[in-house]
Amino acid sequence: MVDRIDGHTILIGLMAYPIRHSMSPTMHNTSFVKLGLNYAYLAFEVGNKELPDAIQSIRSLGMRGSNISMPNKQKVIPLLDKLDPVAKMVGAVNTIVNDDGVLTGYTTDGTGFMKSLADENLDIRGEKMTISGAGGAGTAIEIQAANDGVKEMSIFNIKDATWANAERNVKIINEQTDCKAQLFDLADQDAFKREIADSAIYCDSTGVGMKPLEDKTLVSDPSFFHKDMIVYDTVYAPRTTKLMTVAEEAGVNHVFNGLGMMLEQGAEAFKLWTGEDMPVDYIRNILFSDDASKVK
Known part of the structure; x- marks a missing residue:
């Protein structure tokens, strides 16, 4: 991690509560390393109360975006600029993409x-x-x-x-x-x-x-x-x-x-943020291994 983080590293978040159990940081950061992409993915414990400030921070900090999980998937919608048609139909968002300060919500679940x-x-x-x-x-x-x-x-x-x-x-x-x-x-x-x-x-x-x-x-x-x-x-x-x-x-x-769902929804979000295909088979071998339950 120390070797690959620099002044050009782009941040992506995960905002939910509770969320310290999540394997998403392992999945995305391992994918970034595998593909040589200069991104970092961090989990933030954010509930409904903190959500408005947290979403504004995506713009303020120039983050590429964030995943959104319980209890924020529906509460986040009024805080966004646009919704993908499927997210609008579903009425929930689990992925935000920041394009020059314009936040668009998607659902990949x-x-x-x-x-x-x-x-x-x-x-x-x-x-x-x-x-x-x-x-x-x-x-x-x-x-x-x-x-x-x-x-x-x-x-x-x-x-x-x-x-x-x-x-x-x-x-x-x-x-x-x-x-x-x-x-x-x-x-x-x-x-x-x-x-x-x-x-x-x-x-x-x-x-x-x-x-x-x-x-x-x-x-x-x-x-x-x-x-x-x-x-x-x-x-x-x-x-x-x-x-x-x-x-x-x-x-x-x-x-x-829910590991399989977590992997595949993550792959969809990964593509939205980076334009690249997540190395799904490589990540699956890590997440589904005998030692994966020890990884947080």
Whole structure:
């Protein structure tokens, strides 16, 4: 790091809370070194309160941009100058690009999710999907999956501030895609079990399972799952979440954490910032290695 940082190094950030667990700095900085690019990527613990000042700092410091994660993916939108059409449709941003002080918001989460399944030779087009959560990541996944050909989608959400967003997602999917979407209250556990049992994939896009909720899961009963389905937790720290443990107890054949999604969404953002292709296979060997869980 000392050898490659100089007065011309361009800064890229990651703004979220909590975020010290993130492997994104390892992924991007290793990619910069591999390709000989003079960038540096740093994580900043930024919540909603600090967000306006943090976004202004992208302009003030001449940063190339930043990733945005929970709880800022929707709160950041009014602070930006422009939105990519997909980000506008999703209503959430996870990547900002700074072009001479003009900040444009993009979302790469949905593409990252779908590409991570393709990397495993799994195809959910024409299938039914059940997903919990309708925040920034969940919305991106839901919209992208519907656009990419998922036939039916059951969205479960708690009746909190994100319920209206879940209703919006269902409306957009039903009106603008060929997918049929329904919204359910997560408190209705009978419906939750029924919809998961009838699905090819269950995805948890919430923060349940991540610190400080690492001992929690929305599905604690293995009987919710069947062995031929996919269970996908967008959380990747801890490497094996409580949800994954329950799915493995049920004998589910395809159980994933969010590392693949994190890698592929990062590759999309990397291209937006640098114009270069991330060395994905090289990074995958690092992130998915036995020692990767020790890397922060």
